[in-house]
Amino acid sequence: MADLIPADVRSRLRNLRIVTQRAVGSHGIGLHQSHSRGAGLEFAQYRAYEPGDELRQIDWKLYARSDKFFVREAERESPVAIWVLIDASASMAQADAGQPDYRRIDAAKSMAACIGQMAMQQGDRFGYMAISDDGMALLPPATGLRQRDRLLIELSQMRTGTGFAAETQLGPVWERIGAHDLIILLSDCFDEGAIALAEKLGSAGREIVVVEMLTAAERDFAFDGGYRFRDPETGEELLADGAALRTEFLARFGAARAELHKRLDAIGIRHAAHLLDEPVDLPLRRLFGGHDAAEYA
Numbered sequence: 078m079a080d081l082i083p084a085d086v087r088s089r090l091r092n093l094r095i096v097t098q099r100a101v102g103s104h105g106i107g108l109h110q111s112h113s114r115g116a117g118l119e120f121a122q123y124r125a126y127e128p129g130d131e132l133r134q135i136d137w138k139l140y141a142r143s144d145k146f147f148v149r150e151a152e153r154e155s156p157v158a159i160w161v162l163i164d165a166s167a168s169m170a171q172a173d174a175g176q177p178d179y180r181r182i183d184a185a186k187s188m189a190a191c192i193g194q195m196a197m198q199q200g201d202r203f204g205y206m207a208i209s210d211d212g213m214a215l216l217p218p219a220t221g222l223r224q225r226d227r228l229l230i231e232l233s234q235m236r237t238g239t240g241f242a243a244e245t246q247l248g249p250v251w252e253r254i255g256a257h258d259l260i261i262l263l264s265d266c267f268d269e270g271a272i273a274l275a276e277k278l279g280s281a282g283r284e285i286v287v288v289e290m291l292t293a294a295e296r297d298f299a300f301d302g303g304y305r306f307r308d309p310e311t312g313e314e315l316l317a318d319g320a321a322l323r324t325e326f327l328a329r330f331g332a333a334r335a336e337l338h339k340r341l342d343a344i345g346i347r348h349a350a351h352l353l354d355e356p357v358d359l360p361l362r363r364l365f366g367g368h369d370a371a372e373y374a
Contacts (some may be wrong), residue, residue, distance in 0.1 A: 081190035081232060086358045093358070095159060095195050095365050097259045097284055098347075124134030157257050158202040158218035161189045162250070163235070164271050164290075165209035167309040170237045171265075173293045173353055180353075181290040185263040186232040187357045188288065193228045194260060195361070197221065205231055206249065208271075209238030215249055218258075218358035240310050250274065260285040266337055268310075279344035287341060287348040288360045295330060296352055298323045 082090070126135060126146035139147050163169075163185050172180040187206060196203035197220060204218035205228055216224075216231050228308050237306045254260060260278060278285045294300070300319025307314045341348050349360035 081187045081229065082186075082194060083357070086187075086191065086356060087194070089358055089362075090194055091198070093195060093362060093365060094199055095155060095192065095201070095361075096224055097257075099279055100232045103185060111243070157259060158169065158204055158255060158348060159192065159196045159207045160218070160254055160260045161192050161203070162260060162262045162264075163205070163207045164241060164262070164266075164268065165207040165211075165214075165235060165237050166241045166268055166271075167237055167239050168265055168267050169290065171292055174229060175293070176353065179311055181238055181292065182235070182263055184351060184353055184357055185290055186235065188206055188263055188351065188361070189232055190229060191358055193225050197225045201250050203228070204253070204254075207231075207235045208247070208250075208274075210240045210242050210246070211236075211238030213242060213246065213249055215253070241270035243270070244273075247274060250278075254278075254283060256282060258283065263285045263290055264288075265290045272337065272340065275346060276340065279341075279346045285346050287346055287366075289334075289337075289348065289350040291350055291352050293352055293354045298330075 137146075163182075165182065169182040169185065170180050172178065172183075193203050193205075200220060202218040202220045203224065205214075205216040207214040207364050214231060214235060216227055218224075219227075260283055262271070262275055262285060264287065266272055266287070275285055275287055298319070300323070302319060303316065304319050305314055305316055338348065347364060349363045351357070351360045
């Protein structure tokens with residue numbers, strides 16, 4: 078399985094924390110109550126013994142086999158789960174001409190892996206859904222290395238469908254996501270269904286963050302000469318000269334994005350954009366970088 082997190086990105090993630098805007102507890106990392114390790118309910122992992130650890134936490138059977146002291150850590154479940162929702166509609170399979178093997182959906186998979194890594198580092202539960210009209214892949218929230226590995230397997234197997242899921246297919250979103258959970262939606266926001274879902278979640282009191290997955294071509298529209306532009310979801314085509322369309326496209330695309338941001342802002346939904354030629358962790362730093370966020374603006 079290819080590593081979805083580049084080495085330089087993985088290094089930067091060590092100092093980044095996902096936090097909610099709601100304080101639901103007084104313990105844990107960030108603004109929410111995370112897993113508290115100690116005499117918890119579920120075994121989490123082993124770590125080397127440190128002075129001050131209680132002797133009853135030492136795994137004596139493991140000591141007999143290894144002649145080294147290891148402590149069994151346990152965890153109590155956090156009331157917060159971090160959900161990654163990926164728009165798996167056909168338009169997410171778009172790539173740039175200069176990097177044809179790296180599509181929006183590939184960037185979304187990489188970003189989802191980053192979010193899972195961050196959640197694991199801070200001891201939070203995390204889950205995942207891939208949403209399209211072909212069905213919904215779902216990984217219930219859990220924590221730890223095994224959950225991280227499950228997520229990576231799910232991401233490696235994910236495929237795009239045609240359009241976004243119909244409202245009648247979205248039952249698992251409402252059945253699974255708790256009132257205090259944090260939702261991170263990765264989408265190009267081209268399907269009205271994806272935007273409507275974000276609005277409904279926000280209006281229902283869920284905390285949701287949206288990351289727009291955009292190509293460099295949508296920022297620059299650096300097409301010269303004749304092109305056949307094709308909508309991957311409807312099949313509609315337009316034959317036109319790229320240079321002649323540039324000014325109109327950039328104006329209309331900018332206006333559409335401004336309207337999207339207005340809709341999200343009206344409900345208090347935080348949002349950031351990701352361009353395919355930028356580091357995949359950049360929008361996460363803009364959203365969760367705290368006082369350092371201005372560095373990445």
